[in-house]
Amino acid sequence: MMNLLSYIVWNPDLVAFRLGPFAIRWYGLMWLIGFVLGYFIVKRLYKEQKIKDELFDPLFIYCFFGILIGARLGHCIFYQPEDFLTSWKGIVEMIFPILIGNDGSWLGQTFGFYIIGYAGLASHGGTLGLMIALWLYVRKTKLSIWTVLDNIAIATGSMALCIRLGNLMNSEIIGKITDVPWAFIFEKVDAVPRHPGQLYEAIAYAILFCIMWVLHKKMPEKIGTGWYFGFCLTYIFTFRFFIEYTKEIQEAFEASLPIDMGQILSIPFIILGAYCMLRAKKKEANS
Numbered sequence: 655m656m657n658l659l660s661y662i663v664w665n666p667d668l669v670a671f672r673l674g675p676f677a678i679r680w681y682g683l684m685w686l687i688g689f690v691l692g693y694f695i696v697k698r699l700y701k702e703q704k705i706k707d708e709l710f711d712p713l714f715i716y717c718f719f720g721i722l723i724g725a726r727l728g729h730c731i732f733y734q735p736e737d738f739l740t741s742w743k744g745i746v747e748m749i750f751p752i753l754i755g756n757d758g759s760w761l762g763q764t765f766g767f768y769i770i771g772y773a774g775l776a777s778h779g780g781t782l783g784l785m786i787a788l789w790l791y792v793r794k795t796k797l798s799i800w801t802v803l804d805n806i807a808i809a810t811g812s813m814a815l816c817i818r819l820g821n822l823m824n825s826e827i828i829g830k831i832t833d834v835p836w837a838f839i840f841e842k843v844d845a846v847p848r849h850p851g852q853l854y855e856a857i858a859y860a861i862l863f864c865i866m867w868v869l870h871k872k873m874p875e876k877i878g879t880g881w882y883f884g885f886c887l888t889y890i891f892t893f894r895f896f897i898e899y900t901k902e903i904q905e906a907f908e909a910s911l912p913i914d915m916g917q918i919l920s921i922p923f924i925i926l927g928a929y930c931m932l933r934a935k936k937k938e939a940n941s
Contacts, residue, residue: 728779
């Protein structure tokens with residue numbers, strides 16, 4: 655029998671602080687912290703590699719919009735197509751961070767819609783969106799795509815850590831019911847102990863960042879080969895594949911699948927990561 659007093663009761667305020675009438679939510683704040691960390695880490699890497707400052711400046715504009723657009727479209731298309739692709743209301747809510755009133759009116763208690771932020775972002779879509787954005791960035795700057803991808807990969811763990819901590823503060827992406835002593839009771843969801851899946855991922859990403867930082871110091875010659883990018887993809891999505899076994903499915907249709915959508919979408923990224931690592935190794939052997 656479960657002793658509920660043995661577990662961590664989790665029910666934080668969604669709002670970190672307020673600026674006048676504006677509520678700053680933990681989730682948005684953690685995204686911001688993650689991007690700021692990534693910004694300074696990659697800026698330092700560019701300086702180490704003597705890449706001109708003017709080539710760095712537009713990088714995070716491309717990254718921000720690539721990740722945001724990709725993550726939003728990935729969630730709406732892969733996880734909730736019936737909600738976002740079947741009506742004008744859904745399409746508007748997919749594009750803009752609002753919730754329209756049930757009557758479809760733009761008038762009402764809060765002018766008919768509520769500014770809620772983007773409630774639904776998928777990491778697989780964000781990764782794909784980032785890759786497309788970086789391809790556009792290198793077309794403009796003429797930098798090597800592998801150099802850019804490797805630098806972003808080295809910083810990725812710090813950014814992913816912050817995003818998963820934001821998920822934890824939101825009590826979302828919860829795990830399955832368990833009796834492990836570190837289980838969380840997510841009071842915003844129910845009153846039973848569950849695996850803190852977000853925390854598992856956050857810890858894994860913190861470890862990834864430490865590994866990547868140490869490796870790039872020991873093997874700077876690999877930056878520009880695609881090895882760090884491949885290692886990053888393989889690490890993240892292999893871990894993501896197996897951690898899904900501790901997490902609840904996000905949408906009902908996944909219950910009929912042999913593996914959930916997160917695992918299905920992880921497989922191509924694992925294959926791509928392994929390919930990039932093998933390509934880098936082969937290139938090194940031939941040089």
